[in-house]
Amino acid sequence: MYEEIEHIFRAYDIRGIYNQDLTPETVTRIGIAFGTLLNGEGTIAMGKDVRTSSTAIEQALTAGITSTGANVELLGTLPIQVTNWATWQGNYKAGIVITASHNPPEYNGIRFRRCDGTGYIDIENQEVKKIFYRGNFKLAKWNKIGKTNQVDTENIIQNYVEFALKHVQPERKIKVVLDLGNGAATYVAPKLFKEAGCEVITLNETPDGTFPGRTPDPLEDPLNDLKETVVREKADLGVAFDGDGDRAIMVDNLGRKVQTEKAGIIMAKYLLQKRKGKIVANISCSMIIEEELSKIGGEVVRCRVGDVFVAKAAKENNAIFGVEISAHYFLPIFGFYFDDAILASLLMTEILSKTERKLSQLLDEIPTYPIKRINVPCPDKIKFKITEQLKKDLIKEGYKVDATDGVKVIFEDAWVLIRPSNTEPKIRITVEARTEDKVNNLLKIYSKKIENMI
Numbered sequence: 001m002y003e004e005i006e007h008i009f010r011a012y013d014i015r016g017i018y019n020q021d022l023t024p025e026t027v028t029r030i031g032i033a034f035g036t037l038l039n040g041e042g043t044i045a046m047g048k049d050v051r052t053s054s055t056a057i058e059q060a061l062t063a064g065i066t067s068t069g070a071n072v073e074l075l076g077t078l079p080i081q082v083t084n085w086a087t088w089q090g091n092y093k094a095g096i097v098i099t100a101s102h103n104p105p106e107y108n109g110i111r112f113r114r115c116d117g118t119g120y121i122d123i124e125n126q127e128v129k130k131i132f133y134r135g136n137f138k139l140a141k142w143n144k145i146g147k148t149n150q151v152d153t154e155n156i157i158q159n160y161v162e163f164a165l166k167h168v169q170p171e172r173k174i175k176v177v178l179d180l181g182n183g184a185a186t187y188v189a190p191k192l193f194k195e196a197g198c199e200v201i202t203l204n205e206t207p208d209g210t211f212p213g214r215t216p217d218p219l220e221d222p223l224n225d226l227k228e229t230v231v232r233e234k235a236d237l238g239v240a241f242d243g244d245g246d247r248a249i250m251v252d253n254l255g256r257k258v259q260t261e262k263a264g265i266i267m268a269k270y271l272l273q274k275r276k277g278k279i280v281a282n283i284s285c286s287m288i289i290e291e292e293l294s295k296i297g298g299e300v301v302r303c304r305v306g307d308v309f310v311a312k313a314a315k316e317n318n319a320i321f322g323v324e325i326s327a328h329y330f331l332p333i334f335g336f337y338f339d340d341a342i343l344a345s346l347l348m349t350e351i352l353s354k355t356e357r358k359l360s361q362l363l364d365e366i367p368t369y370p371i372k373r374i375n376v377p378c379p380d381k382i383k384f385k386i387t388e389q390l391k392k393d394l395i396k397e398g399y400k401v402d403a404t405d406g407v408k409v410i411f412e413d414a415w416v417l418i419r420p421s422n423t424e425p426k427i428r429i430t431v432e433a434r435t436e437d438k439v440n441n442l443l444k445i446y447s448k449k450i451e452n453m454i
Helices: 003-008 024-037 054-066 080-089 122-134 153-167 189-195 224-232 260-274 288-296 307-316 341-353 359-364 380-396 436-453
Strands: 014-017 043-048 071-077 094-098 107-113 148-150 175-179 199-203 237-241 248-251 278-282 299-303 321-324 328-330 371-377 407-410 414-420 426-433
Touching: 003 014, 024 054, 024 107, 024 122, 043 054, 043 080, 054 071, 054 094, 054 107, 071 153, 080 094, 080 107, 080 153, 080 341, 107 122, 153 189, 153 341, 175 189, 175 224, 189 199, 189 341, 199 224, 224 237, 224 248, 237 341, 248 341, 260 278, 260 288, 260 321, 260 328, 260 341, 260 359, 278 288, 278 307, 288 299, 299 307, 307 321, 307 328, 328 341, 371 436, 380 407, 380 414, 380 426, 380 436, 414 436, 426 436
Parallel strands: 043 071, 043 094, 071 148, 175 199, 175 237, 278 299, 278 321
Antiparallel strands: 014 107, 094 107, 237 248, 321 328, 371 426, 407 414, 414 426
8 A cells, every 4th residue: 555655765764745755644654653663652852844744744743653652742843953952852762853854845754863862774764664564553542642742942942052052152253144045944043143142144034844045955056145145244154054954055255165074174173172082974075084184183984874874973983073975064072963053053153263264264275176976877676786796896806995885996096986876776976086087087987887787
C-alpha cells in the first residue's frame, strides 16, 4: 500500500510533497511508528517551521504519537536549532522538527532528534521505516493515551537568547544585514543580534510559508538584495538563512558571498585560541581547511556528508567546532553537538568586533582553489556497486583512498570525490585542485572511468 512513497524515507529525515507524498494518513502512521519505537513512553518535544502544511503535520503526528501512550509538548514555530536546544535543555525522551529545510514550499518533512538535540542518523531512521511498513504498532488503551501540552514559545526564545549571549558577545557595535528569507529564523535572529548590541537591518522578515521574498535555499539563490543592501548600508556582515534557519550564507562587506569553508576557518582559528581541540569537516569540504588550520596546530577530522554525521563525529572526537559544506556550523565548544547557524553568525560579529580589519580582508588571506562538480547518470541498482568496485580498484593500484563517504582519491595537490546519490539515479564527482587545468583533467579521467564501468 505504501510502496510508492518509500522514497520519502531518507538517510537523516523523512521528506516529500505535502498531500502527495506526505498525506495526513501517512503522517499519522509515521507518528504511531515513532511512538512505537519509543515504546509509548516519555515526552517528545515537537517544533515546526513556517511552511503552510507544518501545523497540519504537527496535528497528525501528535495524534499518532499520543495513540501509543507517549506525551507530546508542542514548542511552536521555531528555527530548528532552537527546537534542538529546547530538546537538549528539557527533560525529553526525544524530539521532532517539522521542516523541509531549504526545499521548495510545497515540500515538508519530519526530522527525529535524540534527547541531546542531535538528529537521528540513517540506522535509527531505518528503524522508524521498518515499524512503519511492518505495522507492528504499540497502541495504548483508550484511558492510557498520551497527553499534549502547548508550551510558551516566547519563553523558549528568551531562554535561548540568554544562553547564547553567555557564550557570544560582540565587544563593539557591528552593523549586520539579516536576510531572514520569510522563514523561521525571523522569530529569533533579529532579537538575538539586537540584544547582543548589533545594529540590525532585516530583509524578508515576515514569516510566510510560500517564501515570497526569495527561494528558501540561500546556497543556490544569488542573494542580490542582501549583497546590495550590505554595500549600500556599509554593513560589516550580511547573513542569509534558509527556511528553517539551519543554514547561514554569509556576505562580506564588499557584497561577496562567503565560501562556507572560509567562514569556518575564521571561526575555527578564533575558537582554537580559546581552547585546543579537533575540528570536524565533511568529506567534500575544501582542502584549505587542513592547510590553514594545520598552521596553528589544528587537527581536522573528516566525516560523511550530512549535518547529522558532522554532529556524530564532533561528539565522538570531542571537537570544538564543525563545518558542513552546505553552510551548517557546529559549536560543541559551547556544550551542544547539533548545528547552530544563528549562533555561529553571531560569533562572526564577535570576531569582527575584536579587530579593525574588515571581513573581506580576513577572507582574502585564505587561498581559493578551483572546484567543480558533475553528475554521471547511473541506474540505482548498480550505483553503489560501481562505487565499491572503484574503491577496490584504486586501492589495488596504490592510490591514497578515503572511504568515509563514497570514494575520495587524495593527491598531493588535489582530490576527487565519487559519491552515489542517496535519492537519485546518479553518481556525483567533485574535484578540487590548485589549478583549473588539474581539475578539468581529473574530471575527464574519472567521469570516463565511471562511464566505462557503467
